[in-house]
Amino acid sequence: MPLLSPTTVVSALRAAGCVFAEDEAELILATARTPDEATTMVERRVVGLPLEHVLGWAEFHGLRVLVEPGVFVPRRRTEFLVDQALAQAPDASVVVDLCCGSGAVGAALATVLGPVELHAADVDPVAVRCARRNLDTHGGHVHTGDLYDALPGDLRGRVGILAANVPYVPTGEVALLPTEAREHEPLVALDGGTDGLDILRRVTAGAPHWLAPGGCLLSETSERQAPAAAAAFTAAGLATRLAVSEELGTTVVIGVRG
Template sequence: MSISQSVFPESAIVSKLRAAGCVFAEDEARLLLSAGATPVELARMLDRRMAGFPLEHILGWVEFCGLRIAVDTGVFVPRRRTEFLVHEATALTAPGAVVLDLCCGGGALGAALSAAVGGIEVYAADIEPAAVACARRNLAAQGGRVYEGDLFEPLPDALRGSIDILLCNTPYVPTEMIETMPPEARLHEPRVTLDGGPDGLDVQRRVAADAARWLAPGGHLLVEASENQAPRTAELFEHGGLIPRIATSEELYATVVIGTRPCS
C-alpha cells in the first residue's frame, strides 16, 4: 500500500468522486491513486477533479488507441469514439504514406496511425499554441512535423498534392448546442475545438473546399461527424471534388465520412 493510499483509502476517494457526480468513480480513483505520488499531490488532484476539471488534464494524459497521449491543460481531449476514425484510416494507409493530422489537438490521431502503420511520414497542424506544443511532444518519436496556424495555411507548399491520408477531427458541435455539453468539456477545452458554427459544419466546409488541392491522386480525407450531419458532410466532399462514403460504428457510436480524390 502506498503512502497516499494509507492516508486516502480508495473507498473514501470513490465516495468523494461519486458525490461530485463522477460516473466512473472506481476507475478514476485508481488512476488518481496511481498518479498521486504524495498525499498532498493526491489531495490537490482530487480537489481539482471534484471541482469539475477533466480527469485527463489532471493526470496529464489520456489513453487513446492503446497509447498514452499527453494532454496539457487547455488542450482538447480525444474521445474514445474517434478511435473509429483511426481504424478506418489504418485500412487505407500503406507504409511510406504521407499523413496530415489537421486540427490535430495533441496529435493523437497522427500518433495512433503511426503506431498502427509503420514508416509513415506525419505532419500536423493546429491553430491553438497549447495544442501545437503538446502535439510536438506526442509526435516527436515519429519525427512528426507540427505547424501552428489556421487549417492548411501554415503548411509548406511542398505538401500540396502529396498527402495520402488527411485526418481531420474538426469541431462539429452546433453553436447553440455547446451549452448542453458536459461542463468539463465546455468550461475546460478551448471553444474553438468544439464550436462548428450554426450547423456544426463551418470548419468542414473550409476543409472540404481545399482538401483536393492537398491530397495526392487517390488520397483520402477522413472526418468525424454526427450521424445526422454525415449526409451533408458527404455533399460537401462531393462539391469539393472528392468521392464520398460514410462509415459507422455502432459499438463506438461513431460516424466517419471519407472522401477520396479521383486518380484522374
C-alpha cells in the first residue's frame, strides 16, 4: 500500500490548483509502482507538470498512449479527427500521421483499421523517439524531418489517410495558453505562425502529391480559423468540407483528392 493516503494526495493536488484532484489522485496511486514513486509523482504534479507527463501515459481513443516529458500531450478532442478519418476512409491501407507528436493519432487509426502500412513523422527528435515506442506494435515507421521531407518517396500517390494535427495557435496567442502547455510542451508543436495556419498551408499545398485517388487529408483547427483553413484545402484542389463537434469544441477540415 502506498504511504500516501488518497485523502492526502487529493488535498495536495487541490491545494496546487488541480480542478479534478480526486480523479488525478486515483490515477497517480493506481499508476505508481512503489510508495516512493507515488510521492515523486505527486510532487511533480504539484509543481505544475502535466498529469500525462507525470503518469507517463495519456488516454486517447481507448488506448493508453505513452507520453514522455517534453512531448505534446494528445488532446481528447483530437479523437474527433480520428473518427472523421475512419468514417471518410474505412478501408485505407496506407496511413500517415504527420506532425505526429507521441504518435497517438496513428496508433488509434491502426488499432481500428487493422494491418496497415503506417508512417509517422515529426521534426522533433524527442517526439519521434516517443512515437516509435507507441507505433512499434503496429509495425509503424517513424521518421524525423520537416513535414513531407521526412517521408519515403515511394509513398507519393498512395496515402489513403493523411492525418496532420498541425500546430495552429497564432504566435501572438501562445502566451495565453495554460502554463502546463507553455512550459512543458515543445513550442514547435504549438506555434502555427502569425495567423496559426502557416504549417497547415504547407501541408495542404503538398497533400495532392501524396494522397491516393480518393485519399483524404484531415487537420484540426479552431472555429475562427476554419474558413481560411478550408480555403487553403480548396486552393490545393481538394474537395473540402468541415466537420464540427460542439461537444468537444473542435473543428476538423477534411479534403479529398479526386
